Amino acid sequence: MNFTKKKLKIIFLLFSSILFSQVSQIDSLRGSFIYLLQSKPDNMNKDYVYNELFSLQISDTKSFFISANRLKFDSIVIGQINKNPNNLKIDVTSTPKSKFKFLITQTRENIQFYENIGMTLLSYSSPPINTWKLINETKIINSISCKKAEVSYKGRVWTAWYSTDIPFPYGPYKFSGLPGLIVKITDKAGDYDFELVKSTPNIKLKGKIIGINKRHYNKAKQVTQKEMLQAKQNFIENSRHVLESMGTVFTQDEKEKQKRSEIDKNKLNPIELED
Numbered sequence: 001m002n003f004t005k006k007k008l009k010i011i012f013l014l015f016s017s018i019l020f021s022q023v024s025q026i027d028s029l030r031g032s033f034i035y036l037l038q039s040k041p042d043n044m045n046k047d048y049v050y051n052e053l054f055s056l057q058i059s060d061t062k063s064f065f066i067s068a069n070r071l072k073f074d075s076i077v078i079g080q081i082n083k084n085p086n087n088l089k090i091d092v093t094s095t096p097k098s099k100f101k102f103l104i105t106q107t108r109e110n111i112q113f114y115e116n117i118g119m120t121l122l123s124y125s126s127p128p129i130n131t132w133k134l135i136n137e138t139k140i141i142n143s144i145s146c147k148k149a150e151v152s153y154k155g156r157v158w159t160a161w162y163s164t165d166i167p168f169p170y171g172p173y174k175f176s177g178l179p180g181l182i183v184k185i186t187d188k189a190g191d192y193d194f195e196l197v198k199s200t201p202n203i204k205l206k207g208k209i210i211g212i213n214k215r216h217y218n219k220a221k222q223v224t225q226k227e228m229l230q231a232k233q234n235f236i237e238n239s240r241h242v243l244e245s246m247g248t249v250f251t252q253d254e255k256e257k258q259k260r261s262e263i264d265k266n267k268l269n270p271i272e273l274e275d
Contacts, residue, residue: 027059029208033181034068034198035172040191041099044267052098054172054194057210063170064212065104069096074213103216106176108169114217117231123220124228128177129153132160142196146183151175155273157188166199173271192271226275 033056042048053068073095103114106128114123129151137148139161146161153174160171164180171182172194186193223231 027061027210029057029205029210030060031058031166031168031181032056032200032205032208033058033196035194036197037172038193038195039271041269042267043269050099052100053197054100056170056172057212058168058170059210062105062107063168063176064210064217065106065172066102066212066216067098067100069098070101070216071211072096073098078213103212104174105217106170106174108177111174111176112217113174113225113228114220115228117228118235120231121215121217121220122223122228122231123217124223124225126174126225129175130177132178141183144183144196147180149178154271154275156192156271158185159188160185191269 035054035056037050037052037054039050039052040046040048041050055064055066055068055071057064076095101115105112105114108128111126111128112123113126114121116122131151131153133150135148135150139146139148141161144163145165146163149160149162151158151160158175160175160178160182161184162171162178162180162182166181166183167179168181169178170176171178171185173185175182175185175194181196182194184193184195
């Protein structure tokens with residue numbers, strides 16, 4: 001098993017040493033925001049709350065939404081590569097982890113979702129949300145004056161608070177299309193809540209560019225959302241067969257663990273309940 005992991009690690013390092021050097025040099029940074037996600041991903045344990053920070057970066061033409069931990073991971077790896085370009089031994093043991101491996105870009109006309117399945121970057125597109133119901137109600141959130149809106153999306157009913165004082169039609173995850181930045185958005189069940197917790201002053205954005213490594217969105221294979229979900233499942237199933245073909249022997253405990261993982265699927269509480 002250790003030998004297999006080493007081989008896979010070498011492949012990753014060779015691949016990443018090329019891709020990690022590619023950072024966007026085109027899109028000027030017009031807005032930079034940090035959101036806190038508080039989620040209840042386990043249907044069987046609603047007391048468990050998982051928190052993670054996300055970065056929303058906005059250019060002249062689109063927005064980029066990605067886990068802040070993934071950006072930290074990129075920064076650490078790039079730092080090691082720049083420090084010693086000839087050394088392929090990159091230490092990722094202490095890098096921050098993320099449960100969310102996707103990048104979402106949005107324009108006024110399109111939502112693009114990217115995710116690596118194994119060594120392949122896949123992407124699917126979907127139309128922007130345009131079924132918002134604007135409600136004549138205001139609220140102050142973190143000293144920001146906000147207005148209320150509601151929408152049904154992918155099996156959940158969401159309440160959003162947006163600010164026309166921050167004139168960007170974007171927000172966290174796939175949410176956009178309101179006449180101002182989304183400051184907070186929560187689903188009716190209280191399972192998912194995104195809230196703006198930090199913003200970068202405009203004066204500090206001068207001369208800055210979008211800080212998303214191109215490996216997260218460049219040269220992706222276009223698929224449908226259904227095909228991406230199937231690719232994920234196939235990758236999980238094939239990984240075991242590949243490891244077995246390379247001589248890995250799974251113990252009874254590991255087999256039992258895999259059976260339990262199948263049972264655990266029923267506990268999943270994804271952000272999108274419908275296709």
